Amino acid sequence: MAQDREDQLAALRRKANLLRQRDLVMIQRAGMGHIGGDFSALDILVTLYFAVLRVDPQHPDAPDRDRFILSKGHCAGALYNTIAEVGFFPTSELETFMKPLSRLNGHPDRTKVPGVEASTGPLGHGLPIGVGAALAARLDGAAWRTYVLTGDGELQEGSNWEAAMAAAHYALDNLTVIIDRNRLQQGAPTEDTIRLEPLADKWRAFGWAVREVDGHDYAALLEMLQSESWEPGRPRCLIAYTHKGQGVSFMCDNVDWHHRVPTPEEAERALQELREAVHG
Amino acid sequence: MSQLYDCRDAFAQALEEAARNDPRIVVVINDSLGSSKLKGFKAAFPQRLVNVGIAEQNMVGVAAGLANGGKIPFVSGASPFLTARALEQIKVDLAYSRANVKLCGMSSGLAYGELGPTHHSIEDLAWTRAIANLTVIVPADPLETTQAVHEAARLSGPFFLRISRMPVPQVHPADYRFRLGKASWLRQGSDVAIIATGVMVARALEAAVLLTNDGIEAAVINMATIRPLDREAVIEAARRSGAIVTVEEHTVYGGLGGAVAEVVVTTYPVPMRILGVPGVFAPTGSPEYLLEHFGLTPAGIRAAALELLRARAEQ
Numbered sequence: 001m002a003q004d005r006e007d008q009l010a011a012l013r014r015k016a017n018l019l020r021q022r023d024l025v026m027i028q029r030a031g032m033g034h035i036g037g038d039f040s041a042l043d044i045l046v047t048l049y050f051a052v053l054r055v056d057p058q059h060p061d062a063p064d065r066d067r068f069i070l071s072k073g074h075c076a077g078a079l080y081n082t083i084a085e086v087g088f089f090p091t092s093e094l095e096t097f098m099k100p101l102s103r104l105n106g107h108p109d110r111t112k113v114p115g116v117e118a119s120t121g122p123l124g125h126g127l128p129i130g131v132g133a134a135l136a137a138r139l140d141g142a143a144w145r146t147y148v149l150t151g152d153g154e155l156q157e158g159s160n161w162e163a164a165m166a167a168a169h170y171a172l173d174n175l176t177v178i179i180d181r182n183r184l185q186q187g188a189p190t191e192d193t194i195r196l197e198p199l200a201d202k203w204r205a206f207g208w209a210v211r212e213v214d215g216h217d218y219a220a221l222l223e224m225l226q227s228e229s230w231e232p233g234r235p236r237c238l239i240a241y242t243h244k245g246q247g248v249s250f251m252c253d254n255v256d257w258h259h260r261v262p263t264p265e266e267a268e269r270a271l272q273e274l275r276e277a278v279h280g
Numbered sequence: 281m282s283q284l285y286d287c288r289d290a291f292a293q294a295l296e297e298a299a300r301n302d303p304r305i306v307v308v309i310n311d312s313l314g315s316s317k318l319k320g321f322k323a324a325f326p327q328r329l330v331n332v333g334i335a336e337q338n339m340v341g342v343a344a345g346l347a348n349g350g351k352i353p354f355v356s357g358a359s360p361f362l363t364a365r366a367l368e369q370i371k372v373d374l375a376y377s378r379a380n381v382k383l384c385g386m387s388s389g390l391a392y393g394e395l396g397p398t399h400h401s402i403e404d405l406a407w408t409r410a411i412a413n414l415t416v417i418v419p420a421d422p423l424e425t426t427q428a429v430h431e432a433a434r435l436s437g438p439f440f441l442r443i444s445r446m447p448v449p450q451v452h453p454a455d456y457r458f459r460l461g462k463a464s465w466l467r468q469g470s471d472v473a474i475i476a477t478g479v480m481v482a483r484a485l486e487a488a489v490l491l492t493n494d495g496i497e498a499a500v501i502n503m504a505t506i507r508p509l510d511r512e513a514v515i516e517a518a519r520r521s522g523a524i525v526t527v528e529e530h531t532v533y534g535g536l537g538g539a540v541a542e543v544v545v546t547t548y549p550v551p552m553r554i555l556g557v558p559g560v561f562a563p564t565g566s567p568e569y570l571l572e573h574f575g576l577t578p579a580g581i582r583a584a585a586l587e588l589l590r591a592r593a594e595q
Contacts, residue, residue: 063350067348067349109376110377111376111377111378117348118344118345118348118373118377119372119373119376119377120372121372122368122372124337125341125368125369125372125373127341128337128338128339128340128341128342128344128345128369128373129341129342129344129345129348129373130345131338131341131342131345132308132341132342132343132344132345132346132347132348132349132353133345133346133348133349134345135330135342135345135346135349136345136346136348136349136350136351137349139306139327139328139349139351140349140350146345158337159337159338159341159369162332162333162335162337162338163338163341163342165333165335166332166333166335166338166342169333170330
């Protein structure tokens, strides 16, 4: 059993490493993208899609599938790489990222890309949609769950707090919001822009069950996402402490890498680091 | 004077009927139960009414999520707040996403006259009409309201129904069939065509009666679907009468008049007059007072038609 868990964690680590490499190449090729936020979110995405979510790429519209909504739509690159690897569309299509007429926009389009549950991009849209999805499951007495991944800076959008109130009011314990708490927004730290802390207290005050986790620790993420020890009757908020640019030393926690595109030399250095990490 | 109706009653009744036939139908409101006349719906389907409180952005997002989960949400709130406050959610979560959500903008136009410009909704057609994938309907009477609700429930995709609380008579015969994207010709006439929408349709019909005393035969066309617009009907009106007056309880920028003019100038140019609120915030006053103030009355429509025909004759 313990060995199974170790194997699972090692597999997630390898998968996330592979997807970081692919994402880097994809963004390098496109000449555009949001690599910093992609890399802070990727371990969460990989954990969800390869160990938690009940989704079937052969039946992307199955009514009883779990819903995952990427509210930080600018990190479409991380989502595309993940769901392509799951099998929702061929990984070869990643080469078209942001190319003319590609369905892989800079922000995800649910009408075009199988596996994308919500068209996002403007911030603060994902959580209200997640509340609606969780309400739909509740109305049907269905077991499927809804997960929403938000950025931290985007919590400055008031719509999130409208949704937070509604989720608690309707006791949506089938809804989990995961906050990619990388502490940096586009140009500066969140706390220097508009302060979010004390963030956990805010969610608790809104009536949510709150847990905090290292967003790059697969074992901890899995434990939280698979745990049944959450307070019943409360929506779940998992604050995942992450690093923007996680996995590449010179990008990590560096606000410049919000949407900078690596030069060929930087890309090679980054790929080298990632390759060494998986073999080391 | 014929009997007058509040179209919200027909709306609420139709919605309950549709909900009885289709368990997927749910309602989402922003503390707008009474103003949407949905107390009956709540009594009949308490579980299927979601009140998100005074939170329009969340209301529209929640509706998109309910649609993702297989429901058919009817979102009902005062039109000025529903459309303006949640416009990005309408654009992105509904229209761009092709979500199967039906927006019902209540008390639209000048219906909240005395409450002032914050509560007037005279831009909602311009805003919604500009958005791709979004079907925009303005029913003119209770019968059309009922049928529009059933059509919205039956057809997939995002809709905006603009519903007034201003009393209107029944303008259609009992055997009328609302057809999405099709204008209804309520009166034939070859001298001038009056194209109206919503609460202005009945007034346009009265104007046409007044015009007969001037020796003018006016066609009256109810343009209930603002998008997709019935282009053929507009071209036909231009061809038959050679002069068009549009009438709407909305700003003259970007509403029915703009939509008709876009077709007229690019297909069959004829002189036009666009009646509505002339690009200002309306003053305070009862809805009837404000319609009078802006000439949105049978007499005002008649005067505009006569002026248009006179100007054309002098060209």
